[in-house]
Amino acid sequence: GYRRWLERALDYSWMAVVAVVALSLLAVWLTQRLPTEYAPAEDRGAFFILLRAPEGASLEYMDRYARQMEGILLDEVGDSESVRRFLTRLPGSWGGAEVNSARSIVLLENWDIRDESDREIGSRLRGRLDELPGVRSFVSHGSSFGMRQDSRPVEMVIGGPDYEQLQQWRDELLAALRNVPELVNGDSNYQERKPQINIAVDRDRAAVLGVPLLSIGRTLETMLGSRQVTTYIDRGREYNVILMGRETDRSSTDDLTNLYVRSERTGDLIPLANLVRISETAGPSRLNRHDRMRSITIEAGLADGVSLGAGIEAMLQAANETLPAAARISWDGESKEYLESGGSLYLTFGFALLIVFLVLAAQFESFVNPLIILVTVPLAMTGALLGLLFYGSSINVFSQIGAILLIGLSAKNGVLIVEFANQLRDRGMAFREATIDAAVVRFRPILMTSAATTFGALPLLLGTGAGWESRQPIGIVIVFGVAVSAVLTLFIVPALYHLFARNTSSPQRVSRIIEQLQRGTAAEKSPAE
CATH class of the missing domain: 1.20.1640.10 (Multidrug efflux transporter AcrB transmembrane domain)
Known part of the structure; x- marks a missing residue:
């Protein structure tokens, strides 16, 4: 034989x-x-849901939508359902002053009890949450090594000299990504959605009327924000005395017409609206840096059947065709881990092969x-x-x-x-x-x-x-x-x-x-x- x-x-x-x-x-x-990725999608028995409202949304606005999300999740809880329990956090941010988000941690039944995977359950819930007007929903799942997988695993970081230039590059790249079939739902972490009021003081007019800039600044600080002026002691405890305007007196820009400052030259009260120019704009909620450089992160999801490696190559090709040489390109999140781990493991494989060869050469x-x-x-x-x-x-x-x-x-x-x-x-x-x-x-x-x-x-x-x-x-x-x-x-x-x-x-x-x-x-x- x-x-x-x-x-x-x-x-x-x-x-x-x-x-x-x-x-x-x-x-x-x-x-x-074969498709390439950092780690396979793993059913961890739990996932996260994030609801995000427009910048500037109030806590009451977010609470209303958080209760609707809880109603949708309650439909999935029961003896014959896959969800065991959930916990909702409002606001959903882990620190900071943002209140325009809500987060739920969804815990699933044991793998032997349920017939659906965590991604199937999350996809079904995302479809119902997308029907809520006024908020955007995101579902993120856990993966191997404790990393969290979300709907946009391709993350490219663009570094540049200033945010105005980065904003222009971001718009050009996002426009190019719309024509890339491998990537979907392109977005960035630089969102000009937070309402801002810019107040510019007419210095010449203030000087003519004898109003110092310090008086204008203190008035705006006290009436639109708050200012600590002194402290007092009561029964052995010291308390701060804080001055601030009533909420009804600072709800809109028209309320500035009711503010006055005193002229040091004449002693008369002068309307603050005669000394300042007001413009309403929108800006980002925060300015990010990466490797100590001003940066904007471009995120994109993967189309059906597209691996993470193919998605990274598609975004890199679009960036090379769109962005100038002055733009610094790096990676973050799961994309960064994928690129770093791939190179190190191939190097490890080569060293292992070399060591085996040297041992056999010495033996034979x-x-x-x-x-x-x-x-x-x-x-x-x-x-x-x-x-x-x-x-x-x-x-x-x-x-x-x-x-x-x-x-x-x-x-x-x-x-x-x-x-x-x-x-x-x-x-x-x-x-x-x-x-x-x-x-x-x-x-x-x-x-x-x-x-x-x-x-x-x-x-x-x-x-x-x-x-x-x-x-x-x-x-x-x-x-x-x-x-x-x-x-x-x-x-x-x-x-x-x-x-x-x-x-x-x-x-x-x-x-x-x-x-x-x-x-x-x-x-x-x-x-x-």
Whole structure:
């Protein structure tokens, strides 16, 4: 059976080189075809809902919509529903003075009880929340490593000299993103939606009328804001005395006509409206910086079926075509983690491959034998990528970790064949026969160890419950990689050994020559004595 097929394979050893090249090219093609992301979407059993109203919305306005959101969530709570309970926070911001948001933390039933995933439930709730007029709804889910995934995972940070220039670049890039099919719902964190009143003092007129700028500033501070003027002590406690206008006297810009300041020259009261110019504008609620530079973050969601890697490439291409060279481009959030983790894991994979090669080179005292053994790595990678394609999975942190494990799991099969072939050659067996016998003798150990590894990883592949989305890529890579590598190793490694290792020597050759010389020297000394 196997010996007969192996003998035929050795007659066409050069075909093993063609097979290795073809499988390596297939692996490269699969790498480009498979979607890439930082970490797979994971059902954490909870998600967040954020309602955001226009800037300047009052607490009463937000409370009304928060109660409507709670009514929608109450419809999902029950014995036959998927939501166990929820908690609403108003305002939804974690600090700051903004009151135009509300946040709910939704806790789901156990994975064994509900039939829907957290994303299916969140999508259904988002559809109902989008029907609320006057607010925008956002649903964010947890992912692996404790990161929060929202509806816009592609985050590009644009840095520049000033916010006026950044605002212009933002508008140009958002206009370009509308024509990018991979991205949807483009937006930025620089929103000119907060109402502002700019008051400019007519300095010349104030000087003519004898009104100092300090009086104008103190009047505006006291009537439109508040000002601490003194303190008083009551029963051993000190209290601040704060002056401020009544809310009814500062509800609109027309109330400024009722404010007066006293002239130091004449002592008369002069209407404040005669000394200032009022303009109503809209500005951002806060000014952001990234790496100590003024910045605006452009966010976008992914279209259906588009991976995070493809979305990042699409946004980067649009930015390169739209923004000038003076714009500094960086990444934030999940996009940043994806780019940094991808590069570091590929570097780790390369170092692991190099270390294995150096260890094998030291063991075999040859560079040819380790290269033959490490041919099993691209074979295993091809099987792993085929498994990811079959399951519709992606290349992420967990699948890359599994790929690093495959280096050792696949290389051990080649070590079994090459090491035993060298031992048979040391015993004086012919090169071809040593190659065939080594593969035949090691046939059962290779299959048994590979089967044990494969069955040991099946729980990762087939398991369900909490966190299965992150465990499954590792199981796919190990099961498919080890299975494909074991089958191909039984033919390709002996064929390559037969083709390239003919002129190599055994690692024990030098030690045996030294032993022979020592025995010969000892034999010559004995007769002489």
